[in-house]
Amino acid sequence: METNNKILTIPLEDVHSEHCALIVDDALNKTDGVLSHKVELNNQLAKIEVDSKQFKLGQLTKNIRDLGYNVTTVKKSYPVEGMTCASCAVSVESILSFEEGVISSAVNYANATATVEYVPGLGHPENFKKAIQSIGYDLIIAESENQEDEIQERQNEHYLQLKKRTIAAALFTLPVFLIGMFFMNMPFANEIMWVLATPVLFWFGKNFFINAWKQAKHRKANMDTLVALSTGIAYVFSVFNTLNQEFWHSRGLHAHVYFEAATVVITFILLGKVLEERAKGNTASAIKKLMGLQPKTVTRLTKEGQQEEVKISAVTLGDVLLAKPGEKIAVDGKVISGSSFVDESMISGEPVAVSKNAGDEVFAGTINQKGSLQYSAEKVGSETLLSQIIQMVQNAQGSKAPVQKLVDKIAGIFVPIVLLISIVTLIVWIIFGGENGLTHGLLAMVTVLVIACPCALGLATPTAIMVGVGKGAEKGILIKDAESLERAQKVDTVIFDKTGTITEGKPSVAASLWKEENAFLTAVLFAIEKQSEHPLAEAVVANYSGISTVTVSDFESITGFGVKAKVEGKTYFVGNKRLLDSHQVAIDNYFTNFIANHSQLAHTLLYFSDSEQVLAILAVADKIKETSIEAVRQLKEQGIEVIMLTGDNEQTAASVAKTVGVSRYKAGVLPEDKLSFVKALQSEGKTVAMVGDGVNDSAALAQANVSIAMGKGSDIAMDVAHMTIISSDLLKVSQAILLSRQTVATIKQNLFWAFIYNIIGIPIAAGVLYPINGFLLNPMIAGAAMAMSSVSVVSNSLRLKFRK
Known part of the structure; x- marks a missing residue:
């Protein structure tokens, strides 16, 4: 008896104890189709028996990840060859998603790539390639040192071949068009058009028929199916009428031929593809520039x-x-x-x-x-900042915005619906069209097939995303994925961390007051701060560099307060006033004036004490960035509320907030307080963007609707944030939100015109205006409109590149 059971080996990450294994067991128990399982700690894997009909690897992975663990996976992007419309992308994505070992797949028609996440050992790129080839496309899985150049060369070759076919088709089509429109009564007119039309359809346009046949063998349909059916029907009908004119004459009808319509449709669609390929190439110009560096x-x-x-x-x-x-710097x-x-x-x-x-x-x-x-x-290699940026931009350009999911569903059923509409159109014309019902019905059927275009729908979102992400990269704004770019346009509240965000983040000691300064105490302060990673500690270390050091023990960093440590058995503290209060260390009146003066100057006060008294207070200043004031002003002009959070004292926070123009701020907040503050705003219905350094603010960044990390050099927090501002210039925050708004507006425009085009075009092609004013759309005009619909969508996306 045949069984659906399979034994699978799933590699795991971070499962190091029996407790971890029990948690993973729980995830396995929750997954449909898992019949039995065993977690092997030593080998970091799970062996499971599954019912292949019920089991879904993606669901298992999600269950394990939801519990804080992970399945070892590989995520790679592969170029896809042979896609001609959005329906093709849906077909390729569907085939890949059903391959063994695949957790998720996403195909981007605009840049012709498939991104596949799979479990190594279960999923194999060679199998993905075979599956894609079986439905008439190809997956490029071989990697080489010059892979990008080779892919570009292949794309250029494809473009040149397409251009040559289009020019040749146009040369053959022109005489067919002239005869069909102006010299139809000349001797042997039909025969001449037949001879000239044949190579246009079956040589220059042969790929439409080849791809349509490949799709049909797998019970699928795409744009090639529509083109092949429409032009093929027009051609066969015309050949029949050329050879059997008496069939119609005996019935009192004229034997119409539509060779000119078939050839013009093929030529216009080829021309549309040429323009589309060139325009799509322009949408990837940003990534080409980065690679050229x-x-x-x-x-x-x-x-x-x-x-x-x-x-x-x-x-x-x-x-x-x-x-x-x-x-150029090489690495x-x-x-x-x-x-x-x-x-x-x-x-x-x-x-x-x-x-x-x-x-x-x-x-x-x-x-x-x-x-x-x-x-x-x-x-070197993939570890360089430039390589990371290129990879991030490629991933973002290949990702899908949430709105694209709906478009993909529509594209997946678009062609079958159009085929059904065309058949209904023919039947209605035959029944109600009178003596010309059949000829008018065939013409309307062909026109419906020609004018319907899933390409415009398929290109609407990804081309805008590619241009938007690319433009962001050119401006020093790295966007993690399409969803982040789409979400940023809804932001109505921006929270800024102070240190390193509004300010330079490079504090220096502006002044200090010691109760009794001596070489030993200075050495103690230096030694303790040298072990701390806080920016204020770096300022102290820089101020006292070059002095002798002492041995520090029991060092402890207390988040949001400071540090404590022992030197020669005695406990010392370095931190803010809350640290002193928590350990009942009093502040002598000796420091009162110093505290008051430097608090008014918005300096951060750093207290150095033992367990009994304050030994010194250091005033640390952090310069406000030159662009912070203008950045806050621009955000306010966009109707966005700006809030500042800081762990600093009230006086410092108030002074900085007043200087940069922030009316709402909160001082003395701990990292967990920032998280709670973001949650509170979200509970009020706010869409919150958190801007921080990506490390100290990680909890708040993770909670925010949009997280923006400020970073310089190779330490930028790409993994934490939805967006990263490489230069740490706050002006880029308002630019990023504006870019998001412009991109989403472009997507909406593209989708509107793509839908309207089909909603209006298909009924007119079917002949709804004929009973009113006798208008029946010519297939040639329909072919031109279909070709230009895709070009217009891509061109609209390219307008983003030139917007301010």
């Missing part, structure tokens, strides 16, 4: 100091590289010697070149200007 070769210095030119792929960690004037690294200015605008969006000297970081793709720099390679 990567140099192919670099000058490497040998141990003997000799220069050698090597491929970028040959560079390894620790290599010493030379950047001559005008050359992320640190300057060893030399000084220069480096243009980092294509990564950060900042137009001003940055001074680089020994010890400074440099990033791949940036352009060295006048001086020469020697730098050591610290991150």
